[in-house]
Structure formats: C-alpha cells, structure tokens
Amino acid sequence: MTTETTSRTPALADVPYADARLGERDRELLRATLHEVGTDPEQKFILGRRTAALEQALAEQAGARHAVACGSGTLALALALRAVGVVAGDEVIVPAFGAEPLAATVLSIGAVPVFADVDPLTMTIDPVDAESRVTEVTRAVVPAHLFTTMADMPAIRALARRHGLAVVEDAAVAQGAKLAGQAAGTWGDAGLYSFFPVKPFGMPGEGAVVVTDKPEISDAVRQLRNHGQDGVHRFVHHEIGVNSRFDEVLAGYQLGRLDRAGEMLARRAEIAELYSTRFAPLRQRGLLAPATGADGQCHYVYAVQTICRDALAAHLAAQGIGSRVYYPVPLPRLPAFAAYAGESSNGRRPGAELAAARHLALPLHLGLTDRDAERTADAVSAFFS
Incomplete structure (x- = not known):
C-alpha cells in the first residue's frame, strides 16, 4: 500500500464527486412545466392536481396505499413522527451515525433522541443495540438507509412488534430499492423519500413524500403539512401544523420524468x-x-x-x-x-x-x-x- 500521492495528470479532466446540474432534457422539461403551470387557467401553484397525481403515482410505484408530498425530507420525517403518535417527552431511537435531521427532527417535536450504535460494516442501525436501549417511554424507532445499504428492516420490525413501537423508515436515499422483494419505505408504519437535488430521484428544489398503508397516518400528515387544516375547511385549524406544502411546478416536473x-x-x-x-x-x-x-x-x-x-x-x-x-x-x-x-x-x-x-x-x-x-x-x- 502506498501513502504517496500521485502527481495529477493535466491531460485528463477532473472527475467531480457530485454533479447536480440538469441535462438538456431536464432543463427543457423544467422550462415546459414552468410555462404550463404559469399559464394554467387554474393558477394553483401549491397542492394542486399535479401534486395529487404525483402522490398517487409514487404510492403505486412503491406498492403503498397512500403518499403525501411534503416540502422537505426533514419536515416529512418530523410530520411522520407526529403522525404515528410521538409526543413531547417520548423517546425515539435513531442511529448514532447519519444525517443531523435524524435527531434534530425528534427534538423539534419535543421528543428525546436515543442514539443506537450501527453495524460497522453496513453503517446502518444495529437492531440488537437498538433493542437494548428501549425503555418504558420509548415510542418509536427510526431506521435510516445509508449510502448503498438498506437497514435490517426485518429485525427492526420484529423488535418494534415485541415492544409495541412505531417504525418510521427513513428511506430518503433509497427510493426504488427493495429488500426481500419489498420496497424501501414500506416496511414500517410510515416511510419517506427525499427529492433533494443529489438524491437518486432528486429535483431542482426541496421536497419529499411520506408513504404509508395506514389512512390515519396519511390523513394526519396531510393535515399537519398545511398548518393543521383538513384541506376542506379553510382557516379552520384542527391542530398546530407547519407549512410543508408541495410546489406544483416541481410536482409537474417529477411527473414528467417519473418514467425515467x-x-x-x-x-x-x-x-x-x-x-x-x-x-x-x-x-x-x-x-x-x-x-x-x-x-x-x-x-x-x-x-x-x-x-x-x-x-x-x-x-x-x-x-x-x-x-x-x-x-x-x-x-x-x-x-x-x-x-x-x-x-x-x-x-x-x-x-x-x-x-x-x-x-x-x-x-x-x-x-x-x-x-x-x-x-x-x-x-x-x-x-x-
């Protein structure tokens, strides 16, 4: 093994770590979608028919009954935790290695993050260590898929059943992945995908979707993302929610490339x-x-x-x-x-x-x-x- 660096070869172009630039095909799609939404007689720019169509398409693609588009992956995780019943003072088990929102979202709703160790090879949450940290006030566990590996969802689901915990599956990076034939995001009570630009199905802006088979969770996330309104009676706020509404231009853009x-x-x-x-x-x-x-x-x-x-x-x-x-x-x-x-x-x-x-x-x-x-x-x- 060498520890010496090799001189750079000027004849070769750099290989950048990341490249979130849009190709010509996607730039044209974005331009066309912006024009379409901007000239639509309906003039609805958030939570319109394109968002609804994207939600339906993504639910079908994942094999879930419901999908709810949100303004970001961070808020999608926070709203999903609230929707499964996490309240102030509850403990939520999260991986000790991963992105900051894993713990920050727990704190944002008044709950307490409990850090479980990760498997040193997969770098995803260790189910055995996670189970050792369950207490009488543990309410949920958040397994997060990381880099190229899904967490051990069968083991996580089993420990959740033993202790009566909710599972919110952070599949932000794993849209399209499957474990034992089942789609990432559908193993728990709720899961989420992120559309942050560098994610596998990233877009030119922030956004995410919560997927679930449970209508009560879907309804709760829909209400929470829109300031606690039910989408029918405007200015009637049933609970304290947030602004996590999805943009119609981005919804149209994602729909236009979903087949790719x-x-x-x-x-x-x-x-x-x-x-x-x-x-x-x-x-x-x-x-x-x-x-x-x-x-x-x-x-x-x-x-x-x-x-x-x-x-x-x-x-x-x-x-x-x-x-x-x-x-x-x-x-x-x-x-x-x-x-x-x-x-x-x-x-x-x-x-x-x-x-x-x-x-x-x-x-x-x-x-x-x-x-x-x-x-x-x-x-x-x-x-x-």
Missing part, C-alpha cells in the same frame, strides 16, 4: 457494480466495499471503508478525482446533541466511531461516464497495490 426513474437508478447501480467488482480483491489489503448484487442495496452514495481514509482521499484529489466524508463525527458527539449522548456503557457506540473514521464516498452520479468510473476504480486500486 428506473433508468436513472439502473445507471447508478451499474456504476456501483463496476466499483464493487473492481474492489472485491482489495478486501484483504484493507478496503471494505459494498458487495456486488447484494439484496437491499440502494444507490445514493458509494462509500468504501479503510483505516487509510484520509490518505486515500488525498491520493484521489491529487489525480483530480473528488471524494467526500459525510459524517466525520457520530451524532451523539456533536455539540448540538451532547446532552443526549449518554454516559458510561450507554455512551459507547464503537460501530459509529468506526464508520465515522473509515468511510469515504466516491463519485456516483448520472454525469459520470464509464471512463470516469474506471479511472476512479484504477486510482483506488493503485493506492492499495
């Missing part, structure tokens, strides 16, 4: 498969990579793990190849959540510490060419040669 969602995911999967095939022989040299063809894979971020993470990142950067460390510090060690970190044995989360120290995300986006992917794989392989 499978194609977009397939391309990401193709790149991930190339990486995994190339990296499989490097396991004995210290590189952990997602397995090829594993069940329950999603293709948002392709992250490898190595104790030489920083040196590998520098090696790639020297060759013009982007990479990213997403969560360098586990959530309970962030200043914002220090009060909820726990002490002594309850504060130990070795899996999260390993994930934070070892993960490195490689380029995985629709702008990546086969040559870019091969060049990235070559550079990683050379580092471990």
